[in-house]
Amino acid sequence: xxxxQLPSRSQDFSDWYNRLVLRAELADYSPVRGCMVVRPYGWAxxxxxxxxxxxxFKATGHVNAAFPxxxxxxxxxxxxxxxxxxxxxxxxxxIGGGEELEEPLVVRPTSETIIGHMYAKWIKSYRDLPVLIxxxxxxxxxxxxxxxxxxxxxxxxxxxHTAHGTEDEARAETLQMLDVYADFAENxxxxxxxxxxxxxxxxxxxxxxxxxxxxxxxxxxxxxxGTSHNLGQNFARAFEIRYLDQENELQxxxxxxxGLSTRFIGxxxxxxxxxxxxxxxxxxAPYQAVIVPIFRNDDERSQVMENIASIQSQLSxxxxxxxxxxxxxxxxKFNDWELRGVPLRIELGPKDVSEGTVTLARRxxxxxxxxxxxxxxxxxxxxGDVLDDIHASIFQRAQAFLDENTHQPEDYxxxxxxxxxxWADVWWCGDSECEAEIKEETKATTRxxxxxxxxxxxxxxxxxxxxxERVIFARAY
RNA sequence: CGGGGUGUAGCGCAGACCGGUAGCGCACCGCGUUUGGGACGCGGGGGUCGGCGGUUCAAGUCCGCCCACCCCGACCA
Numbered sequence: 420x421x422x423x424q425l426p427s428r429s430q431d432f433s434d435w436y437n438r439l440v441l442r443a444e445l446a447d448y449s450p451v452r453g454c455m456v457v458r459p460y461g462w463a464x465x466x467x468x469x470x471x472x473x474x475x476f477k478a479t480g481h482v483n484a485a486f487p488x489x490x491x492x493x494x495x496x497x498x499x500x501x502x503x504x505x506x507x508x509x510x511x512x513x514i515g516g517g518e519e520l521e522e523p524l525v526v527r528p529t530s531e532t533i534i535g536h537m538y539a540k541w542i543k544s545y546r547d548l549p550v551l552i553x554x555x556x557x558x559x560x561x562x563x564x565x566x567x568x569x570x571x572x573x574x575x576x577x578x579x580h581t582a583h584g585t586e587d588e589a590r591a592e593t594l595q596m597l598d599v600y601a602d603f604a605e606n607x608x609x610x611x612x613x614x615x616x617x618x619x620x621x622x623x624x625x626x627x628x629x630x631x632x633x634x635x636x637x638x639x640x641x642x643x644x645g646t647s648h649n650l651g652q653n654f655a656r657a658f659e660i661r662y663l664d665q666e667n668e669l670q671x672x673x674x675x676x677x678g679l680s681t682r683f684i685g686x687x688x689x690x691x692x693x694x695x696x697x698x699x700x701x702x703x704a705p706y707q708a709v710i711v712p713i714f715r716n717d718d719e720r721s722q723v724m725e726n727i728a729s730i731q732s733q734l735s736x737x738x739x740x741x742x743x744x745x746x747x748x749x750x751x752k753f754n755d756w757e758l759r760g761v762p763l764r765i766e767l768g769p770k771d772v773s774e775g776t777v778t779l780a781r782r783x784x785x786x787x788x789x790x791x792x793x794x795x796x797x798x799x800x801x802x803g804d805v806l807d808d809i810h811a812s813i814f815q816r817a818q819a820f821l822d823e824n825t826h827q828p829e830d831y832x833x834x835x836x837x838x839x840x841x842w843a844d845v846w847w848c849g850d851s852e853c854e855a856e857i858k859e860e861t862k863a864t865t866r867x868x869x870x871x872x873x874x875x876x877x878x879x880x881x882x883x884x885x886x887x888e889r890v891i892f893a894r895a896y
Numbered sequence: 897c898g899g900g901g902u903g904u905a906g907c908g909c910a911g912a913c914c915g916g917u918a919g920c921g922c923a924c925c926g927c928g929u930u931u932g933g934g935a936c937g938c939g940g941g942g943g944u945c946g947g948c949g950g951u952u953c954a955a956g957u958c959c960g961c962c963c964a965c966c967c968c969g970a971c972c973a
Contacts (some may be wrong), residue, residue, distance in 0.1 A: 433967080441907095449964080507971070562897085563971055572973065589918090623973090631973095643973065680973055713932050752932040757933095768932055778932075787933075896973095 425758075427694050430625050432638040436689060440567045443697050443759050445684065453565035453572035457681065461760065463705035465681055469555065471607045472577060472679065475599045478565025481579060486533055488556075489524040491614040494532035498657040501531065504624020508560040510572075526559040531650070531676055532624060534580040535658030542582060542672060545664050547673045549592070550582040568685035569642070576680030582660060586651075589673035593649040596677040600645035608683070609700040609814035610634050611821050612644060613891060620851050623676075627651030633729065633866045633891065635821045636689035640843045641866045641893040645684050647677035684871040685896070688700070690817050695785050697748050697760025698813060700805040706740040708802060709761045711752045713768030726772045726795075730765065733799050737806075739765075757782060762809045763802065771795075783809050783816075825891075834880050837864035841894040846877030846886035853882045854866065857892065866891040 422786040425442065426434045440446050448454075457465065473483070492511065510526040513519060527533070538550060558576045565571050579596060597614055603626040604610045612632035626648040634644045639710045654660065655671040661846035664670050670723030684777035701707055710727055714720040724743075731739060740761070742752050749766070756764055766778040777798065793801050824841035828834040838861050839844045847865070858864050868890050879886045894896070 423916090437966085450964095452965080457970095495944075505973095558973090560972070562973095564969090574973075586928070678973070683971055692932095711932095713933060746937060748931050748933085750931085750935085753932095754934050766932065780933095789973075 422584055424695065425694065428637055428692070432689075435692075435694075436685075437567065439688065439692060439758075445688075445697075446567050446799075449569075451572070453562060455567050455573075455617065457575070458706055459471060461684065464684055464687070464699070464703060467703040467705065467827045468603075468679075468683060469777055471551075471578070472599075472603055473555075475603060475712070476553050476577075476579065477835075479551075479595060479599065481553045483554050484554060485556070486527075486530050486537075486554055487526055490527050490530075490533045492523040492525050494536060495525055497532060497535070498625045498653055500653070501625035505529070505560075508562060510559045510561055525828045527556075528560045529676075530554060530556075530558075530560055530578055530580065531581065531654055532658070532675075535654045535660060535674075537658045538580075538582050538672070538674070539567075539658045542660055542662050543765065545584050545662055548582060548584045548662060548672070549588065551579075551592075553577055553579040566685075566896075568688070573840065574680050574682065576678050576682075579675070579677045582655070582677045583672070584662065584672065586673050589651075589675050590594060590649055592630070593647045593677070594673045596675070597632065597645075597647040600632050600647065600677075603676060603679075604632055604634065604644060604683075604686075605814065607688055607701075607702045607816065608690075609810050610644065610686055611814060613816040613867060613869055614871070615869040615891065617646075617867060618849070618851070618854060618865040618890070620854055621865055625646045625653055630870075631867050632691060633893075634686050635684070635817075635893075636822060636896065637692065638689070638822075639824045639893070641842065641891070641895040642682070642686050642689070643866070643895070644683055645677075645679040648675060650674045650676060660758070669793055671829065684830075691813050692760070693785070695754075696758030698782050699760040699762055700813065701762040701810045704760070706761050706764050707738045707806055708734065708763040708765055709740045709756045710752075710765045710767060711742050711749055711750075711756070712785070713766060715769070719769045719772075722772050723767055723769065727767055730767065730777065730795065730798065733795075734802060736799070737802065753780070757785065765802075765806055779805060781805065781809055783813050831881055835861055838892055838894060842866070842891055843880070844869075844889055844891055845880040847888065847892075848882055848884040848886045848889040849880035849888065850879075850882070850884070853879060853884075857881050861892075862894050863892045864893060864895055866893050 425438055428435045443457045446458055447456045449456050460474055468850050492652045501586055505528050512524040555577050557571045557573050560571050581592050601612050601614050602613045612634050617631055622638035628649040630641045632645045634642050636642055654673045654674050660672040661669050662750045712723045762782050764780040771777050775795050777795055779791050779793055825844055826837040826841055827844050828837045834843050854865055868888050877886050
């Protein structure tokens with residue numbers, strides 16, 4: 420059986436990514452341009468992401484609901500910036516049941532408008548507030564250039580939509596959900612992120628202020644991994660979302676929205692993956708451990724399989740896969756599961772049966788380096804500890820990579836050099852034209868203005884004007 | 897939409913310049929031997945050569961048009 424090598428990450432990162440997604444059976448291309456099929460292994464990962472996020476949403480008082488895919492075209496036009504931002508990428512339905520529609524229907528690119536319409540209907544009094552609804556759905560944006568998980572015509576996500584009685588409460592909600600995303604990214608996906616505010620030109624179409632968590636991929640490019648928007652009263656005014664306060668005065672609501680998509684799967688792949696394939700973060704991995712049986716004959720087979728049954732019952736609190744496929748050598752299975760990124764492999768052969776051991780192999784330490792032989796007794800605790808350790812170790816590795824590749828250049832010449840292969844953390848004036856010039860000259864854009872700011876002031880890295888904030892510039896996906 | 901590339905078995909490719917029985921590796925099916933880091937032998941099955949049209953006795957191959965996908969740019973979670 421020949422080795423089918425992936426292209427190496429350093430040699431061709433993009434090719435490595437595309438082939439890995441296909442080979443690991445996370446997703447496949449669909450017959451429609453720019454659309455993807457999420458295969459069971461990819462969807463299992465998404466389900467674990469959903470569950471980790473959903474628990475956090477519920478814990479912060481949100482409830483789930485479902486809104487329709489179709490939105491009256493005119494709704495999109497109610498908020499000026501929103502329509503300007505989204506009109507180039509709308510899919511529009513003009514025929515239904517063979518008849519030309521009186522009003523075209525937009526396939527939702529996001530649900531702020533229809534949410535606005537419904538909230539206006541539901542909210543009458545301060546007693547109705549806050550409204551804290553989340554949607555798990557898919558949306559369609561007609562992208563010019565697509566890439567599996569990172570940017571597809573249709574993608575799956577959640578969108579939270581909340582309405583509040585005060586500006587402070589809406590701001591607090593926006594920041595709270597940003598924290599939820601950061602907590603999820605770091606503690607579930609082992610992906611270190613920078614929390615920050617978006618620049619004027621990078622903010623969501625229709626938002627007052629947008630925030631994001633930004634992650635560094637293995638090629639040092641940045642990926643916006645989740646966003647939270649303070650919509651101010653923009654949508655409340657456009658859709659007349661109003662309530663009577665305690666003084667019987669009519670007030671506009673303050674609304675927010677926040678989303679995290681299947682794009683995050685792309686982040687997991689590009690942050691943790693190596694030349695052998697995926698490395699799934701243990702808390703989200705579809706399979707946290709895979710058991711590979713080893714035997715030479717039927718006799719050994721039955722002994723090994725019997726032993727495995729007791730191992731499985733010891734590990735019943737974990738997501739464990741038994742690879743009992745016939746006709747494949749253990750070596751083949753080792754490589755196969757490494758490609759698919761299963762964090763921990765448990766090998767069990769005749770030697771282990773007679774000695775009451777199993778052989779553990781950590782995915783974050785490829786090859787024989789990551790192997791240890793441990794007693795079957797007490798395996799539950801050992802496996803739990805190893806999985807925690809893998810989480811910590813891949814997080815630290817990613818954090819170190821982020822730190823090593825984030826630089827503080829002193830002048831623009833240094834800046835140009837830095838953003839070729841990393842992030843620049845610099846003083847910036849905040850001016851959109853200055854930002855556009857930097858993008859034109861270096862392909863780097865503002866990723867975010869970190870919430871965590873040093874004290875003091877400086878001068879803009881590009882135009883030299885006074886600057887009060889430091890900003891992350893990077894080439895982005 | 898501009899620039900580049902690719903379409904031949906499920907996947908990866910050769911064949912094309914020079915027209916003449918459609919091939920190779922992997923995967924798949926059967927039998928046997930194997931199995932602690934991508935096993936081996938033998939025997940099989942599988943193709944409107946992206947589509948349409950043209951040239952020719954004859955087209956995967958030459959000519960024209962079209963389509964799809966990928967990569968690089970402009971737009972974006």
